[in-house]
Amino acid sequence: MIDKIVGQRAPESLDIIAKAVGSHINDMLTAEIGRWNSLDPSLAEPLTLLKEMVLAGGKRLRPAFSHWAYVGAGGDPDAVEILRAGCALELLHTFAIIHDDIMDASLTRRGLVAIHKQFQDKHEGILWAGESRRFGEGVAILLGDMAFVYADMMLKSAPRQALDIFTELRLEVNIGQYLDLIGTANGSSQPRISRSQARKICLYKSGKYTVERPLHLGVALLDKLDHFEQPLSEYGLPLGEAFQLRDDLLGTFGDQSLTGKPVGEDLREGKPTVLAAIAMERSTGQDAKFMQARFGAEDLTQDEVFRFQEILISTGARKEVEQLSDQLCSQAIKAIYKSGLAPEAISELEALAIFVANRDF
Numbered sequence: 001m002i003d004k005i006v007g008q009r010a011p012e013s014l015d016i017i018a019k020a021v022g023s024h025i026n027d028m029l030t031a032e033i034g035r036w037n038s039l040d041p042s043l044a045e046p047l048t049l050l051k052e053m054v055l056a057g058g059k060r061l062r063p064a065f066s067h068w069a070y071v072g073a074g075g076d077p078d079a080v081e082i083l084r085a086g087c088a089l090e091l092l093h094t095f096a097i098i099h100d101d102i103m104d105a106s107l108t109r110r111g112l113v114a115i116h117k118q119f120q121d122k123h124e125g126i127l128w129a130g131e132s133r134r135f136g137e138g139v140a141i142l143l144g145d146m147a148f149v150y151a152d153m154m155l156k157s158a159p160r161q162a163l164d165i166f167t168e169l170r171l172e173v174n175i176g177q178y179l180d181l182i183g184t185a186n187g188s189s190q191p192r193i194s195r196s197q198a199r200k201i202c203l204y205k206s207g208k209y210t211v212e213r214p215l216h217l218g219v220a221l222l223d224k225l226d227h228f229e230q231p232l233s234e235y236g237l238p239l240g241e242a243f244q245l246r247d248d249l250l251g252t253f254g255d256q257s258l259t260g261k262p263v264g265e266d267l268r269e270g271k272p273t274v275l276a277a278i279a280m281e282r283s284t285g286q287d288a289k290f291m292q293a294r295f296g297a298e299d300l301t302q303d304e305v306f307r308f309q310e311i312l313i314s315t316g317a318r319k320e321v322e323q324l325s326d327q328l329c330s331q332a333i334k335a336i337y338k339s340g341l342a343p344e345a346i347s348e349l350e351a352l353a354i355f356v357a358n359r360d361f
Contacts, residue, residue, distance in 0.1 A: 069218030072345025116140035176204030183272030207240025264305035270296020329357035
C-alpha cells in the first residue's frame, strides 16, 4: 500500500486572516452581483459561480504572507489597506486557477466542478447553438478576467511601489504558466524532463507568486521595500519552491478528499515536475519504458497511477523531493530570523513555513 501524504496543522492566524479576506470578498462580489443583475438577470449566474469558487476553499496563504510582512515592518494589523491587498491576491489567484483549469482540462477545483465544465454542461443541457466546450471555456476565461479586474480594484488606492510589485507578480505567474505549458507539450517528443528546468518552472509558476511577491507587497504598502526586499526574498524564494514541491507530492500521493483534485492529475497531464524529473532520470528497464510511454497519457488508469507511485518511491524521487522541501523550509526559517521584522511576525512566518512545507490540504 502506498502511504498518503500526512500534513501539518495550519497556524490559527491563517484562519483568522482567511475569514477576514473571505468576508470582504463576499461583500464586494455580492454587491457586484446585485449591480449587474439589474442590467441583465443572466449576469447573476456567472458572477454567483465566481463568488462560490473564491469562497469554496483555498488556504489564503498569499494574504497571510503579505499580512505578516506588513505587520512585521510596522503596519497596523487591522488596517484596511492590508486587508484589501490580501483580497487582491486571492482574487488574482482565482483568475489563475480558473484559467489553469481550462489549460489543463481539469474537471474539479476545491471540491467543485470546474467553472468551464459547469458552463459546458449548461450549454449541452439546454441544447444551445455552437460547441459546448468552446462556450464553457469562453465563459470561464471571461470570469477569470473579471477576477483579475476585481483584484486591481482592490488595490486602486495602493502606493506606486505596491502597484509595481503587484504588476511584477502578475507577469511572473504568467511567465511561469507558459513555461509549464511548454514543458508539458515537450513531454510527448522529449519526455526526459530537465531537473533544473523543472525547478525553474516550480519557482516561477508558483513559488515567487505564492510567497516572495506577497511578502514584498506587504512591505511596499508601507514604502519599506528597499529595506526589506532582500531579506524577504531570502525567506520567500526557498519557501516558495518548497510550497510547489509539496504541491507536486500532494498531486501524486495526496488525499483527494482534502486536496479537492483527483490524485494523479499531474501524471495524466505530463507536468514537468521535479518529482517526475528525478524518477525519469533514475528509472531503468521496464519502469523507464513505462514512464516514457504513459507519462502524460490522458487515459491513465488508476492501476497505472499506482504503478507510477511505486516508481516514484522505488527510484527515491519521493524521498528526495521530501528532503529537498525540508531543506528549503529550514533555509527559509533561518533567513526570516535575520530579516529585521518584528518578533511576532517572525514567529508567525516560521509557523507558516512549517505548514507550507508539510500541508495536506
